[in-house]
Structures are given as structure tokens and as C-alpha cells.
Amino acid sequence: MSDEPREEGQGPDAYTRRVLEQGLSRRSFLGRAAGGAAAVGLFGMGASPALAAAVKEPKAEGFATSTDGGATLTFLPKPKPIRDREISETLTFDVVVVGAGASGVPAALSAAEHGAKVAVVQKAPFALSQGNTGSGIDLAASEKAGVEALVARLIADSNHRCDPKLIRQWAYHSGEAVRWVIDRAKQGGATVVDQGSPAQRAILKVNGYSMGYVTSFFGPKPYTTGDGMRALAKTAEKAGVKFFFQMPAVQLVQGRSGEVQGVIARGHDGKYRKFLAKKGVILATGDYQNNRAMSDYFIPDVKYLERKQMDRTGDGFALAYWAGGVFEPIGHTKMLHDFDAGPASMCDMPFLAVDRKGRRFVNETVEMSLLNNYLKDAENAGHYSQVFDADYMTQAATWPGKLVPPEGLKNYMPDEPGPKKGVFESQVNTHKAGTLEELARKLEVDPATLVATVRRYNEVVASGKDSDFGKPASFLAPILKAPFYGIHRRVRVSAICSGMLVDEHHQALNADGKPIKGLFLVGNLGGGFYGGVDYPLTVFGLSLGRCYTFGYLTGRHVARL
Amino acid sequence: MTILTPSRILGFGLAGLLAASLGAAPAAWTSKHAARGVTCVQCHGKSGKPTAVPFRQCQGCHDPADLAARTAQAKPTNPHLNRHYGTQTDCTRCHHEHKASENLCLPCHTRFTFKVP
Ligand SMILES: Cc1cc2nc3c(=O)[nH]c(=O)nc-3n(C[C@H](O)[C@H](O)[C@H](O)COP(=O)(O)OP(=O)(O)OC[C@H]3O[C@@H](n4cnc5c(N)ncnc54)[C@H](O)[C@@H]3O)c2cc1C
Numbered sequence: 001m002s003d004e005p006r007e008e009g010q011g012p013d014a015y016t017r018r019v020l021e022q023g024l025s026r027r028s029f030l031g032r033a034a035g036g037a038a039a040v041g042l043f044g045m046g047a048s049p050a051l052a053a054a055v056k057e058p059k060a061e062g063f064a065t066s067t068d069g070g071a072t073l074t075f076l077p078k079p080k081p082i083r084d085r086e087i088s089e090t091l092t093f094d095v096v097v098v099g100a101g102a103s104g105v106p107a108a109l110s111a112a113e114h115g116a117k118v119a120v121v122q123k124a125p126f127a128l129s130q131g132n133t134g135s136g137i138d139l140a141a142s143e144k145a146g147v148e149a150l151v152a153r154l155i156a157d158s159n160h161r162c163d164p165k166l167i168r169q170w171a172y173h174s175g176e177a178v179r180w181v182i183d184r185a186k187q188g189g190a191t192v193v194d195q196g197s198p199a200q201r202a203i204l205k206v207n208g209y210s211m212g213y214v215t216s217f218f219g220p221k222p223y224t225t226g227d228g229m230r231a232l233a234k235t236a237e238k239a240g241v242k243f244f245f246q247m248p249a250v251q252l253v254q255g256r257s258g259e260v261q262g263v264i265a266r267g268h269d270g271k272y273r274k275f276l277a278k279k280g281v282i283l284a285t286g287d288y289q290n291n292r293a294m295s296d297y298f299i300p301d302v303k304y305l306e307r308k309q310m311d312r313t314g315d316g317f318a319l320a321y322w323a324g325g326v327f328e329p330i331g332h333t334k335m336l337h338d339f340d341a342g343p344a345s346m347c348d349m350p351f352l353a354v355d356r357k358g359r360r361f362v363n364e365t366v367e368m369s370l371l372n373n374y375l376k377d378a379e380n381a382g383h384y385s386q387v388f389d390a391d392y393m394t395q396a397a398t399w400p401g402k403l404v405p406p407e408g409l410k411n412y413m414p415d416e417p418g419p420k421k422g423v424f425e426s427q428v429n430t431h432k433a434g435t436l437e438e439l440a441r442k443l444e445v446d447p448a449t450l451v452a453t454v455r456r457y458n459e460v461v462a463s464g465k466d467s468d469f470g471k472p473a474s475f476l477a478p479i480l481k482a483p484f485y486g487i488h489r490r491v492r493v494s495a496i497c498s499g500m501l502v503d504e505h506h507q508a509l510n511a512d513g514k515p516i517k518g519l520f521l522v523g524n525l526g527g528g529f530y531g532g533v534d535y536p537l538t539v540f541g542l543s544l545g546r547c548y549t550f551g552y553l554t555g556r557h558v559a560r561l
Numbered sequence: 562m563t564i565l566t567p568s569r570i571l572g573f574g575l576a577g578l579l580a581a582s583l584g585a586a587p588a589a590w591t592s593k594h595a596a597r598g599v600t601c602v603q604c605h606g607k608s609g610k611p612t613a614v615p616f617r618q619c620q621g622c623h624d625p626a627d628l629a630a631r632t633a634q635a636k637p638t639n640p641h642l643n644r645h646y647g648t649q650t651d652c653t654r655c656h657h658e659h660k661a662s663e664n665l666c667l668p669c670h671t672r673f674t675f676k677v678p
Binding site: 306 | 617638
């Protein structure tokens, strides 16, 4: 099976056109900022990067503020280029990868396996990533019509705003890539298994067509893909990849015509080092959730929501933007989850849910992964609780998901003594209490409000019709019998999944839709793979699966240049 | 109810925090370091304009591995040896000299209630 043939000579596709028209590039910024054509002519594409950099970035006052008025376009002034005399050391490689995470480590190893001399510069003291599950399609076990049906489903999941060619590229290469990651990570000593198709129960048939999956699982918690990428990095080191830790990239090295020739990084010792890349630089720095201005501008929805990651300050976004790259238009896709406070298998079960005060706020058939949309104000900040009573094992027996019996729930209760298994101990937040008031205190909601909410809910249940929120009658179970249970979840930003414009080689495109020589973007920094309001959970582990796959393909591509 | 400040939400870097604290420094400059005879320039540099203290500067006197060993038994976890930075957590993410110290772990790990000196 192969990718869709590319349409040649027809100009950019619909996805690319939209990003070129509505996205944000340095050219559009300078154009908008200085009020028109004159500025574009002066500092725009024609000018050498050095000249553009020397020009003071205009102040953003009075234009282009974000919809909520809070964010402006001033967050990306291009810094003065670091001069050669400030560089303590210059090293030359074929490929330089920036960021040792879920896309960067695979990119580096893949490039090395295809003969390139590779360096990885990494901000943290070791490889860092997160999550457990990363998935691909087992083509041999899938009907072609099924693959295409899943592609169509994923495009719909992204509200038809993604780049179909990138979805297809994942679909037709992810099985191979995820298997390769499993194999190479094992060589580095990782604890990883292929959970295969059973991990993807809901999509074994898509539109009636049969499908099979490769589902890599680095775990159980607290073991994660971070540990997995550290193991993969060991394999990469054996393959000749040189890692430079505590070495954040701060600027790209560009030639006269804007081509990217390397990276300047700043070591722990405060000194700058230049890493020249004969074939290309692959940026894999992850998302920008910890960059407040960028977040407020591109995705104001998450303004009051807590973050799961640290130090993802969008460095790669800034680097690519300074080099002429284009941000996807405002309204980026977000991923907010809490699989940790209680059993993951119960997170979408339609128990009574209450907000941070104790009020019912939603038809509980809305999945956990979407609830952030109801809880994005400063007060709720992503917090809510699922509430049920002593009879939950029988009352909810036929609901979607998988119930964990009372004995098993103890593993998620901070108040239960004894060691926990397969969870992050500091994140479990499930509670049991003899009265609703006591439960409310443990869930940190207002006791009187919770009691009133439950009383009203029980009335609704008794009537057999959810006249408040319209939840199906089959999901109405009363909350009457002690002990009462509650799971206090807080959805936080796992990832922001929108990025910058790339082509099918993951090469960055400039505002003219032309590839920027020497610059490649993978992982959440790469655009085009999503587009909806929220990251879809259709394929469990799509995000990591996509990171591995595009890292693997891009490393190989750049090594062969 | 806890109100989330931007730095709590975003775990903002030290640059901003230090810039803020340095701005307010002279009035509030009591310092454990100063009390032990460490002078301003030893941390902030000689260049008239005091600069934020880089992690490597702290390490001139404090060995992170040593520190991690000394807090190995801390409950519920050893803050100086963690999954995010190993032993390499920048001291100034938690420990401040000219304003109250803070607990970097707490926003995410709500039960890691360390007292930060
Ligand atoms: C708690 C949690 C659980 C998750 N679970 C899952 C899951 O089960 N399945 C799934 O599919 N997805 C999951 N995700 C999402 C998934 O982890 C991310 O989408 C994925 O890791 C993104 O990969 P990446 O390569 O883009 O970035 P990352 O893996 O975050 O790697 C980026 C790397 O770049 C480095 N870096 C940053 N700036 C610089 C710089 N200037 N110079 C050098 N290096 C730099 C960082 O230190 C980091 O190591 C989860 C996310 C979280 C937070």
C-alpha cells in the first residue's frame, strides 16, 4: 500500500492555502504591525535575515490583540544574531535534532541508522517525554478500505481542518514506525509491549471494515514514554548519535538566502555552541503550553487551565517563526485529560458530575476529554468530581467503560494507607465517605451545595427523565446509599497539538508556501495533523504514535538528502 | 479556593521571577547568604547592573548530588532528585533570597507540601 499520489502543479492544497492566508508568519506580523506595504517591502521577504533582525520589532499597541484583549503579537521579537566571537565552540554534523522527546529521539536514531552523523541538543538534563500509549496501524491486518475509513474518521475528528496527506502518511507508515520504536527501545532496556489490537476495541471495525493495530505501551505508571525515550536514546548513542544535555537551542544559523545551516545552543556553563548541520536541522521541541503569551494568543481557551508539562515554552515555534515559518491560524487544538485521579476506565462513565462548587453542570455523557470546555473559567480551572454510591457496581454495570470494584478503588484513594500500583501516587484523588457532607469536604466542594445537587438529581432519577440535562434514562442511578464515592478530577493541559506549516517531508514552509531549506519540524511543533477544538481519542495513543512516525520518517528523509 | 496566578498555572521560568524580585530587592534585601558573609557580587556579578543568578553560580558552592543525598529520606518524595530534572533542578525555581521561597512541585503534586527554606 502506498500514500496518495501527490497532485503536482496545482498550487497548494486547501489546508496549506488556509494556513498561508490566515496563519501568522513574520511577514504577516511585520506587515500588519507597521501598517502596510511599505514595511513588507522594507523588512519582508526581500531583506536578509540579518537586516530584518537589526530592525527593531514594532510595538503591538493598537492592533492585533487576541479576541479577549489579553494577548498581543509582541511575543516574538527576533533577537539580535549571536556573533561568531560569542561562540565558544563549533561542531559539524549532518543532522542536528533539537529536543530529545517523543519525536526527537526517534528522528535522531532514524537519521543515524540511515548513515548520518547526528547531534541532539536537549534543554533538559536527559531525554524527556510523557504518556504511555503510542499507536499505529498494522497494515497486514487491515483492509485498505478500513484504513481509508479511519483516515476519514480522523479528518472528521479534526473538523475537516487538518491536512489529509499527513493523516494518510501516519496511516500508512505508523505500524512500521511504532514497531521500530518498540524494537529499538527494547534494545536500550525499555519496559515496553505491543498491546496490539485489543487496546483499540472501539475501532476494530471502521465502517464495517476490519482493522488491526500496533499499540506500544511504555508502562505501567509511573514508568512512561519519558523512560522509554531515555532507553531509545541509549540505542541511539550506540548508533553514534551525540547527545548534548542542558543545552537549549536559542537561535538558528541562517545563510544569505535564509537557508538553515545549523543551531546555536547555550550550555549549562553559559557559553554558546554552534552546531552546523550539513543536511538539515530537525526541530522537535514539543508544544508551547508554558509560554503564556503564545498560549493566550493562539488558544485563549486554556488561559485558566493548569498545565501538565513544564518548560515547553515553544522555543521551536519561535526559532521556526524567525526563520520565516508560519503558525497555524488562531484556535489551536488542545488536549486536556485526567486519567490519574481515578481509574481511567471509569472516566467516561456517566455518573453524576459536579463542578468545583458542587453543582451539576453537564449531561454526563460528554466525555472527560471534552469537559474542559465547560470548566475553563478561573474558578473551576478544570476541576470536577464524579459522584456515585454504594450500589455503583450493579447500577452502572451496563454503562460504557469498565467498573473497578471497591477493593480496587482503594488503589486510587490518597487516604488509604499502603503502597499503590500502576498509578502516580501524587495524582490519585478518589474518595469514600459515610455521608455526602464528608465526601464533599474530601472532594473540596461546598457540602451544602453538593447535598442540594444530589437531592435534585435523585428527584430527576425518580422521575425517570433527566429534565435538567437530557441524559438518557438508562444512565440515571440514584445516590442514596452509603458509603458514597467521589473522584475529584482536574483536567489539565497535556498538550497543545497545533503547530507550524510543513509539507509532506515535514519541511517548514515560508509565507510563500516555499520550503525553507534545511528546516524540518516534527512532533507537536509540526502542524497539519489536527484542527478540531479538542484532540480526538478515536485512536488511543494517536499523539505519540504520530510523533514516533514523523520522527522516524523525517530522520530518514533528512539523512538521505 | 486557591486562586491560580499565571506563574502557578504555567510554572513560569525564573527569568521573570528574578526580574521581578530584583526590581524590588533593595528594600527587602535580607538574605541568608548575606548573613553568612556572601556579598552581592558573588552571586549577581560585578557589572553594576545585577543579573539573575544562573544555576551554575549556585553550584559553585552547593553540590546538587550531595544535596540530593542529604534529602534522600524526605517525605513524600525527594525534591532534589525528581523525574523532571534529576538532581539538576535550578535552585531558584524554589529558593529565593529576597522574597518568600515557593514550592515548585505543589501546583501539580498537591500533596507534596514541602516547607521551602
Ligand atoms: C501526562 C501526559 C500524558 C500523556 N499521555 C499520552 C498518551 O498516553 N498517548 C499519547 O499519544 N499522548 C500522550 N500525551 C501527549 C504526548 O506526550 C505529547 O503529545 C508528545 O510527547 C509530544 O511529543 P514531542 O516530541 O512533540 O514533544 P516532547 O515529547 O514534549 O519533547 C520535546 C522535547 O524538547 C525539549 N526542548 C524544548 N525546548 C528545547 C530547546 N530550546 N532546545 C532543546 N530542547 C528543547 C524538551 O526538553 C523535550 O524533551 C500525554 C501528555 C501528558 C502531559
